[in-house]
Amino acid sequence: MTPSGGGGPSAVPLGRRSPCRDPFRRQGPLNRPLGRRGPVQATRSVVGSGVGAGVSGRWRGRKEARTKADLVRAVARRHAGHIEALRERALAAAGDSTDVRDWVDCLVRPVTEHLASLGSPTWYARFCAQVMTDPALHEIMVEESLASPALREAVERLNRTLGELPPEVRAERGQMVRLLILHTCAERERALAEGTPTPRATWDEVATGLADAIVGLWLAPVGTARRAANR
Template identity: 60%
Template sequence: MPRQAVRTERADATREVILATAERLFAEHGVFAVSNRQVSEAAGQGNNAAVGYHFGTKTDLVRAIVHRHDEHVEQLRTQMLADVGDSRDVREWVACLVRPSTEHIAELGSPTWYARFIAQCMTDPGLRRIIVEETLSSETLRAIRDGLGRCLADLPEDVREERADMSRQLMVHMTAERERALAEGTHTPRASWYEAGTGLIDAIVAIWQAPVSGAAASLSG
């Protein structure tokens, strides 16, 4: 291998180790409780500035962790969407939303840290924008929203927006909750990520199909 290629390969390996270490420390101690210096040290980097050298700021590091996972989730979702076509079945669209995430986590093996990491980012005033940019603006998620919109054409636009939010919040935070329970060895309501996905699909389908109370009043008001 030419010397340049060896150097690149070594840098890639270092980046991978830093990403995995950062994700674990962030999930276990909090994204803001852990410094770039601590990540560099725990990743076995002699140079305490390794995170800065390979990624830049904490924000850049967070973005890289998200990107690393999201590529695979997007792949799985694209495959599922190809089978759904222009279905009018709410459950099929909701499955496209939920299964790629739970399947991705299941494939990571055990233990995982990503779900707790993402949940923290979603509630942090500074990091939230990164998640929105990296994941929520994806083409596949837009396709699912459009698909659900065609299934539920009578739903007022604002309620659709609200229920899309609810679906996202449930997915992110229930997944983190389950990951935390697995890490702490406490009881989980479902035996596998697949079954946890089924529970989420049941709930999210029900939300989308729920009657809208006071809809007439708020539309005329």
């Protein structure tokens, strides 16, 4: 995620280093729209503010597309370093465990610990949820995730503990896990920002609830053959 250099509308501040803990809190008017309205509308506001009326719509569209991708990469990378460090620590704590839950914790807790460290309100989880609904931006987020050695190791170690699952079941449950983590965190983040009640009091408790559900999901019996036999 390399933000464009130089001046103009593509030189957004999200890719720069800042002493503040949460890049959505104090880095200008773009931050809240990213989480609340998504990268598409937020990017249009950035491009629109920096592009004169005499510039063609075709150029504006290309500029918007580039800026949107740059924003997503910059934001994801801004948060990735801390999450990576937390996941490396979790991996070290898990050691040579053969317990599914230990490796599920390696997936879940670095995310919730990072969100907890940002204070409140934050917009990062909602930003990720928005981005993952856009096909092009989804690919960017997947690419950035695969660049994490700690995440790859956590997934590999988890797979070793799961026994033999049919490939289609493994893929399907992996998608379910991703969505469960993503949207549970986004929903809690929204509730905290709006001051509405949440099922869990802390992010640590959220991680426990997520791990409970995900372990159950991974270890659930595969019932396709039984259902087919009963038809």
